[in-house]
Amino acid sequence: MLNHYETVFIMTPVLSEEQMKETVKKFENILLEKGAEIVHQENWGLRKLEYPIAKKTSGFYHLFEFIAEGSVVKEYELQYRRDEKIMRYLTVSMDKHAIAYAEKRRNLKREKAAPAEEVAQEENTNNE
Numbered sequence: 302m303l304n305h306y307e308t309v310f311i312m313t314p315v316l317s318e319e320q321m322k323e324t325v326k327k328f329e330n331i332l333l334e335k336g337a338e339i340v341h342q343e344n345w346g347l348r349k350l351e352y353p354i355a356k357k358t359s360g361f362y363h364l365f366e367f368i369a370e371g372s373v374v375k376e377y378e379l380q381y382r383r384d385e386k387i388m389r390y391l392t393v394s395m396d397k398h399a400i401a402y403a404e405k406r407r408n409l410k411r412e413k414a415a416p417a418e419e420v421a422q423e424e425n426t427n428n429e
Contacts, residue, residue, distance in 0.1 A: 302371075308377070309364045312363070313386055313388055321361050325342075329365070337369035342363070
């Protein structure tokens with residue numbers, strides 16, 4: 302049976318931008334190879350941690366929202382444990398309320414981004 306999951310993971314802050322993107326791509330590919338459908342992903346960037354982890358006070362946060370079988374999550378989390386670039390991760394199974402909230406949050410984000418894009422396009426056409 303397919304379930305809806307959300308994983309947030311924190312990568313070590315010593316990574317370069319390129320290394321961070323490669324790590325995200327690696328975990329995206331693992332999901333896709335296992336037959337999961339990625340619904341949404343967000344890069345939250347470098348953020349301060351609430352408490353130090355391995356003497357580090359910040360980390361790169363990333364979120365994946367996906368649909369997969371439970372067995373996929375078990376294998377997926379094993380890959381997080383094996384990767385020294387990952388400081389922490391958390392995967393949760395989403396119920397219908399969490400799924401609805403995530404969709405609402407994405408739509409609000411899109412609506413906020415759309416007017417900014419329209420203004421940028423208008424400025425570009427006015428400058429030409």
